[in-house]
Amino acid sequence: MTTLLQTAPSIAMIDAAAVRVAGHVRRTPLLRTPALDALAGRPVLIKAECLQHTGSFKYRGAKSAITALCEAGDVTGVVACSSGNHGQGIARAAAEAQLDAVIVLPADAPAAKIAAIRAYGAEIVTYDRQTGDRDALAAQICADRGFPLVLPFDDPFVIAGQAGVGLELVKQTAEIGVGNADVLVCCGGGGLSTGIALALERGAPGLRVRTVEPTGFDDTARALSGNPGPNAPGAKSICDAILTPAPGKLSLPVLSRLAGSGLTVTDAETLRAMALAFAHLRIVLEPGGAVALAAALSGQLVGTGPVIAVATGGNVDPGIFRKALDCLDD
Amino acid sequence: MTTLLQTAPSIAMIDAAAVRVAGHVRRTPLLRTPALDALAGRPVLIKAECLQHTGSFKYRGAKSAITALCEAGDVTGVVACSSGNHGQGIARAAAEAQLDAVIVLPADAPAAKIAAIRAYGAEIVTYDRQTGDRDALAAQICADRGFPLVLPFDDPFVIAGQAGVGLELVKQTAEIGVGNADVLVCCGGGGLSTGIALALERGAPGLRVRTVEPTGFDDTARALSGNPGPNAPGAKSICDAILTPAPGKLSLPVLSRLAGSGLTVTDAETLRAMALAFAHLRIVLEPGGAVALAAALSGQLVGTGPVIAVATGGNVDPGIFRKALDCLDD
Incomplete structure (x- = not known):
């Protein structure tokens, strides 16, 4: 597949993917709770993609x-x-x-x-x-x-599928009357943020994607700010799902055009977000799945308008989850 | 309220409650995953009511x-x-x-x-x-x-609200073609199981409620089997949400007419169910919220047809949740 098409998907490909996966992919809920609103000082809407089949988007x-x-x-x-x-x-x-x-x-x-x-x-x-x-x-x-390789993000059919999160957000934000907001999305290679950005461009142009990466793995944030280059060697993070060395080839042009500046969060902020999702949303997030919520709660965003955090996955070993629970008082 | 009406709600009251709460109560998803199907030897559908506002039904x-x-x-x-x-x-x-x-x-x-x-x-x-x-x-x-008391289960307006879980199950099971199944529901005073039973009686008569209680607190199961009476003094369970001494006055006549025999599970089975919900559904369940899933996985049910478990709540302190995680290999 990937040798044939070396550009991000068209909106027609995104719509075609939605038809192919209909009845299989789960429409995930957009959650909200007063406790997280209070912590963020603004409405925080969480797209609970950890509830997707296989536990991630x-x-x-x-x-x-x-x-x-x-x-x-x-x-x-x-x-x-x-x-x-x-x-x-x-x-x-x-x-x-x-x-x-x-x-x-x-x-x-x-x-x-x-x-x-x-x-x-x-x-x-x-x-x-x-x-x-x-x-x-x-x-x-x-x-x-004699099998084809399905790349994790530099494949337009994969990106077209991830765009489904954006198509759902278009409907779900319209239902609750949210027309302007940053949409925080974890970013490894950028396939999800790219797909969402393309879906929002058509359906909800007041919603703007912003990538979120762990400290030390902010290759996308730097590329978006005009300073591309490799991450520092030896960097470590608990966010195993999103530790990629560079933005995807198909993703970067789209994100450069549509996304705001990239955000980063520390592992400590991520563990706290996992704990708060446990306590206030009753969902299980893995570290890479919690960085967007961590960014929403980090105080780096200006304003008091709504913010949307895509909680991308919940496949986490108990040991790491216990560390997150340590952030809560017993 | 409760002094005026001393019977379970009519179906008209249930429908009226649904109108009053529309737009406030969240329709919770019906989840399913191959891992739990395999463990139970049958399809297991989990009504994730832990995702309801306030973290419980x-x-x-x-x-x-x-x-x-x-x-x-x-x-x-x-x-x-x-x-x-x-x-x-x-x-x-x-x-x-x-x-x-x-x-x-x-x-x-x-x-x-x-x-x-x-x-x-x-x-x-x-x-x-x-x-x-x-x-x-x-x-x-x-x-x-000069305030009225709102009872937790022996109030027909409360039961009418809990029946919303049943109204949603009628639609959700129709969407996936499940017409015959046991619906396992945790039972303290029985308000939820009663509400669900009344909603199913009209909308999905092939679905049958079965109450689930912790060992030592099986007052409803005994009452349904014709042997009512108090629980043994000194019994203990981690299921803090459902440790009631006797079935509700409004509940028991309805459950006697509509529910199957009552089930019980041990605290060890409940902790394991919490762990499996963490690992395979990425939802947080409290002990009382996990007993129905525990019963579905316990092997006490005959047959290989689908079973529905209402996962009623997720408000749990980290200490108890750590005990549940101990059931998983790190």
Whole structure:
């Protein structure tokens, strides 16, 4: 797929993806609670994408890409590289289409993510995050099996699927009369923020995407501000899902045109956001899924108007979740 | 209110309650995941009422009762006795109606519940669960202030509000083609199970309510089986929300007519259900909110057809949640 189209999806592709995934993807609720409004000093609307099938938005893009592959012709399996959530999305969507799936994962991926991928029947191949060459490994598997690679973000069909979050936000914000707001979106490669930005451009032009990254992995924020370049070597974060080295090739032009300046949050702010989501929203967020809420609560945004935070995933090991709970008084 | 009508609500009252609370109560999603299906050996549908405003279904009944009070005439405040969730529902609904609220709580209620009630601006009066006389205390406050008491379950307007869960289940099960199933519902006084049973009787007669209680507090199960009587003294359970001494007066006749036999689960089964909801549904359940899912996973139900578990609340202190996480491998 990805060798054919090297641009972000058109709005027609986004609409076509929505048709393909209808009845499969779950429309996730837009939550709000007075406690978080009070902490932020403004209305905070949380798009609870942790309630999506497989526990993250990644199923949307995976379902879009795999249904497109199946429509396009003979395919018997797929390969994907993933920190865990894209792999779960691909594994589930492949199983639904009765395709084989091979997921290439870092050996230190969260145990919950590895177990879930296995439960969907996918084959798992691991590599060392420090020393391995993930892309070479995946390319070899594709060549050996004759399966296409489904990239996690630099694939227009994947981005078109993630755009579904934006299509839902268009409707959900109209229902509650919110026409102007920043939409905070976690950003690894930028596929989700790009898809949302494209959907909002047509449907809700007063809503503006702003990417959120962990401190030390703000490659997108810097690229958007005109200072691109690699992240500092040796940076660490608990946000395993969004630790990418650079913005996606398809994403950056769209985000440069449509997104506001990028935001960053510390791991401490992220753990607190996970704790507050537990206490006040009764949802489980993983670190990468909590950065947008962390940014909404961080005090960096000016004004008192509504802000929307996309809570992108909830696949977290108990050990990290216990650390988040330590932010709360018992 | 409760002195005027001493029977369960009519279906007309249930429909009227639905009109009064429309636009306030959140329609909660019906979740499903392959991992829990596999554990139960059948489709398990989870009504995620922990995502309701205030973190439990209790807001439905509270909103119904308080809007009915406001329609009926002059009222400036309300009093409620609660283990914490009914109190949160009343506190929020009272604040929305600009009424005062006084909530009578056991001194050992979960800190999260006490803090949330206070955040809604309600006044809190505590009593000792072992030695205090809650009802006398509440009656005195009502007399002193001139406020009506809103009972947690033996109030037809409250039951009519809880029935909203059943009205939503009628639509949601029709959408997915489920016409026959047990609907497992946690049971303290039985207001929720009664409301759901009445809504299903009209809209989905193939769905049958079955109450779920913690071991040692199975007063409803025994009453339904023809052996009523008090629970053994000294029984303990982590399910603080549903530790009632006897079925509600309005509930028992309805449940005797419409519900199947009652189920019980151990605290260990409840903690495991909380852990599995964390891992596979990414929702936070409190012990009392997890007993129905625990029953669905317990192996006590025959057959392989779908089962519906109402996950009624998610207001839980971190300490208990950590115990649940201990059920998972890190």
